[in-house]
Every structure is written in C-alpha cells, then in structure tokens.
Amino acid sequence: xxxxxxxxxxxxxxxxxxxxxxxxxxxxxxxxxxxxxxxxxxxxxxxxxxxxxxxxxxxxxxxxxxxxxxxxxxxxxxxxxxxxxxxxxxxxxxxxxxxxxxxxxxxxxxxxxxxxxxxxxxxxxxxxxxxxxxxxxxxxxxxxxxxxxxxxxxxxxxxxxxxxxxxxxxxxxxxxxxxxxxxxxxxxxxxxxxxxxxxxxxxxxxxxxxxxxxxxxxxxxxxxxxxxxxxxxxxxxxxxxxxxxxxxxxxxxxxxxxxxxxxxxxxxxxxxxxxxxxxxxxxxxxxxxxxxxxxxxxxxxxxxxxxxxxxxxxxxxxxxxxxxxxxxxxxxxxxxxx
Ligand SMILES: [Zn+2]
Numbered sequence: 008x009x010x011x012x013x014x015x016x017x018x019x020x021x022x023x024x025x026x027x028x029x030x031x032x033x034x035x036x037x038x039x040x041x042x043x044x045x046x047x048x049x050x051x052x053x054x055x056x057x058x059x060x061x062x063x064x065x066x067x068x069x070x071x072x073x074x075x076x077x078x079x080x081x082x083x084x085x086x087x088x089x090x091x092x093x094x095x096x097x098x099x100x101x102x103x104x105x106x107x108x109x110x111x112x113x114x115x116x117x118x119x120x121x122x123x124x125x126x127x128x129x130x131x132x133x134x135x136x137x138x139x140x141x142x143x144x145x146x147x148x149x150x151x152x153x154x155x156x157x158x159x160x161x162x163x164x165x166x167x168x169x170x171x172x173x174x175x176x177x178x179x180x181x182x183x184x185x186x187x188x189x190x191x192x193x194x195x196x197x198x199x200x201x202x203x204x205x206x207x208x209x210x211x212x213x214x215x216x217x218x219x220x221x222x223x224x225x226x227x228x229x230x231x232x233x234x235x236x237x238x239x240x241x242x243x244x245x246x247x248x249x250x251x252x253x254x255x256x257x258x259x260x261x262x263x264x265x266x267x268x269x270x271x272x273x274x275x276x277x278x279x280x281x282x283x284x285x286x287x288x289x290x291x292x293x294x295x296x297x298x299x300x301x302x303x304x305x306x307x308x309x310x311x312x313x314x315x316x317x318x319x320x321x322x323x324x325x326x327x328x329x330x331x332x333x334x335x336x337x338x339x340x341x342x343x344x345x
Contacts, residue, residue, distance in 0.1 A: 009345075010121025011326045012061040016054035019327040024063065027118070027125035032076035035129035037088060040070040041149045042119045042343050043317065044329045045092075046179050047270055052330050055272070063118030066092035067152040069145060072133070073123060081130045087140055088133040089303065090126055091295035092116055092153050097131030107131075107296040120326050122345045134299040137307055146314025146342055147306045150184065154340070155302060155313040156295030157268050158184025158245070162192050163298075164266035164289040165241035169193030172234050175215075176255045177245030178206040180316040180340040181268060183213055185243045187313055190214030191305070194241075198233055200226055200254075206339065209315060223254060230258040238263060244290070249274045259286050266290050317342040 010024040027036055042065055050056050051064070069089045072082050082088055095102055095110035102110050114127045126132055140148060150156075158181050167173055173189040175182050178201035189197045190213065198217045199210035207218045219229040231238055238260035244252055247269025255265050256277055267290030281288070305311045319338040321329050322345075329341035 008122040009324070010118060011064055013051055013058055013064045014061045015058055016052060019052070019064075019330050020061075021324050021326050024121065027123050029074060029076045030125065031127060032078035033128050033130065034076045035079055035082060035126045035133060036073040037068060037070045037090075037124050037126055037133075038073045039068055039119060039122060039124060039345050040087070041145050042323070042345075043067050043149060044120070044326070044333050044341050044343070045153060046181065046333075048330070049334055050270070052334060063121065065118060065120030066116055067149060067154075068116070068119040068124055069149045069152060075129060079129045082133050082135060087136045089136070089148055089151050089299060090116060090132045090134065091156065091299070093292065093296075094126060094128040094132040095296055096128050097296060102131070102296075105294055105297045107294040108292040109294075120323065120343060122323075132296065134296075134303060136303055144306065144314075146317050147312050148303070149342065150313040150316060151295070151299060151302045151306065153295060154180045154316060155184045155187070155311075156298050157181045157293035158186075159188040159298050159302060160293035160295070161185040161243040161245055161266045161268045162188035162241070164268070165243055165264040167192045167194050167241050170195045171240040172196040172198070173241045173243065174198040174200065174230050174239040174255075174258045175243045175245060176200050176251050176258070177269065178203060178210065179245065182243075182245035183209050183316055183339070184313050185245050185268075186210050186215050187213040187311060189241070189243065191311060196233070198230055198239065205318070209339070212315065223250065226254055227257045234260065237261075240264070241266070243268070245269055247271045247274070253277060256280060256286060259284070261285055263287075264289070268293055316340050320344060
C-alpha cells in the first residue's frame with residue numbers, strides 16, 4: 008500500500024510501505040476513508056522529539072473495516088468505523104471508569120496517514136456508525152477520532168454544567184472543539200481566547216459568546232472583567248505550554264476547575280496559587296473511546312458539525328504539503344483523502 012513516513016524533522020514522504028497485517032486475533036485492518044494531521048504530529052516534524060529511523064505517522068482515522076482477526080466479534084468487514092488514537096480493551100476497571108487512554112493494555116494506533124491501518128483490540132476500540140455515512144458527514148466523524156473527543160474531554164474534565172461560565176485557552180482545532188463542547192454541555196457564557204480572526208470566527212460559529220485577544224496578565228484581566236471580577240467557573244487549557252497553563256489557572260474563579268488536554272511541554276504548576284484558590288485540575292490524553300457513541304449520535308442527528316475545523320482538504324499523496332500548511336499556520340487543520 009501507500010503510506011506516510013517521517014524521515015527527519017521537516018521531512019515527510021509518501022510512498023510504498025508494507026501492507027498492515029492481522030498480527031493478533033483481536034486486530035482489525037481498516038481501509039482509511041479520511042485522515043488528517045494532528046497538532047501533536049507537528050512536535051516530531053519540528054524536531055521536538057527524536058526520529059531514529061523513518062517511521063509511520065498519523066493517529067486519526069475513519070474508514071471501513073477491511074478484515075478482522077478470529078476473535079473480533081463487534082465489527083465486521085464493510086462496516087464504517089471510528090476509533091480512538093489509543094486502542095483499549097474497554098473491559099478493565101480503568102476503562103469502565105472512563106479512562107480508556109490509561110488502559111493497562113492500551114496501544115497507540117499509529118500509521119493512519121496511509122491507505123490502511125492495523126487497529127489492535129478492535130472490539131474495545133472501534134465504534135460503528137448507524138449506517139454508511141454521507142460523504143459530507145465524514146469530516147465531522149473524523150474529528151471524533153481525536154480533536155472533538157479531546158475538546159469534549161476538556162469540557163467534561165472541567166465539569167462544565169448548564170449555566171456555567173467557561174473560558175477556553177487555545178484556538179487550535181482542539182480549543183475550537185472545546186468551545187463547541189462547552190456550549191453543547193449547556194455553558195451560558197463561553198469565552199474564547201484567540202487573536203487570529205479566522206479562528207475567532209469559527210469559535211463564534213461554535214458558540215463562543217466572547218472573544219479575548221489579549222494574552223498573559225491582560226488576558227486574565229479581560230476574563231475577570233467578563234465574569235464579575237471573579238474568573239470563570241471552568242477553564243479549558245488546550246495548548247500545553249507554561250504560559251497557557253498559568254493563564255488558565257489565573258482565569259479560573261476560586262474553587263473553579265481547570266482541565267488540560269494539550270501535551271505539556273515545560274509546564275511548572277503554580278502549586279501555591281492552586282492551594283490558595285481551591286482550584287482543581289484534571290487533564291491527560293482524552294479517553295475519546297468513552298465519548299464515541301454519544302458523539303457519533305450527536306453528529307448523526309445534526310446536533311454538532313465539528314468538521315468545519317478542517318479548513319483545507321488535500322489528497323493523501325500531498326501529505327507533506329499538509330504538514331507545511333499547519334506548521335506555518337496557513338491552515339487550522341488539514342483533512343487528507345486517500
Ligand atoms: Zn482497559
């Protein structure tokens with residue numbers, strides 16, 4: 008088959024790679040209908056994590072089941088499926104508690120920027136759609152594999168409830184999906200922190216009631232002005248830097264919740280400030296699998312349409328251009344079609 012390998016920072020190549028095969032009887036092979044580039048794929052692309060040898064990349068996927076191992080019972084060839092970027096058994100106590108991305112048996116589903124991908128633990132990982140989706144729904148469904156599921160977790164982890172005030176730090180695809188999630192969960196006020204006008208526009212379409220363009224101390228002051236001087240009930244941190252984390256903590260009201268779903272890079276938690284303000288934290292790699300049935304249902308019935316985070320679509324063989332566009336912030340998120 009044809010697939011994507013990252014050879015070195017800035018060096019993405021598309022070409023002939025080995026076909027994935029059923030290795031374990033619990034595996035499935037999925038024929039990719041659509042995939043995309045994740046913000047976290049940009050870390051190795053930018054040289055932030057070492058690349059010893061050329062390796063497959065990509066972890067967001069929707070498509071049709073091509074074949075299944077002998078022990079797979081819940082999906083069959085031909086069905087349209089969505090899965091999380093981490094495969095999980097979905098049967099252990101950690102999965103039952105709703106933390107499938109911390110499943111002791113978890114495995115990264117990697118190499119999705121290709122024509123086919125091997126998905127381990129298919130029964131615990133893949134969720135079918137009610138029927139074959141229309142082509143125009145595929146971008147919405149693809150977001151559920153990571154970004155929308157992660158934005159949803161940001162809102163759930165910060166315990167967003169109807170009527171709350173919510174601030175979202177970060178205007179990447181996850182931050183924008185977090186705005187949508189907060190509104191869908193009933194937040195009365197959603198403050199999106201963004202200084203880029205196309206992203207502000209999308210945040211507003213997704214239900215943001217206020218846009219704050221300032222960062223740092225000024226951004227915190229603006230959030231307080233918008234929340235009776237107190238700070239937001241829930242703050243959703245969707246970046247992962249030290250600056251964004253401090254901005255999130257300081258934008259929350261005393262006793263409020265801060266969630267963090269961006270992979271942390273060089274973050275030092277202000278523990279004294281957390282102690283003084285009773286602010287609670289919860290974050291981590293989003294347990295997307297926990298939300299898939301509900302989110303598929305919401306997309307299927309038109310309640311949410313998060314696929315508009317894809318502002319560019321390219322054929323899969325132009326994957327290197329997709330990385331470049333996202334690296335240079337010319338695109339929010341690029342959808343790739345095999
Ligand atoms: Zn598990």
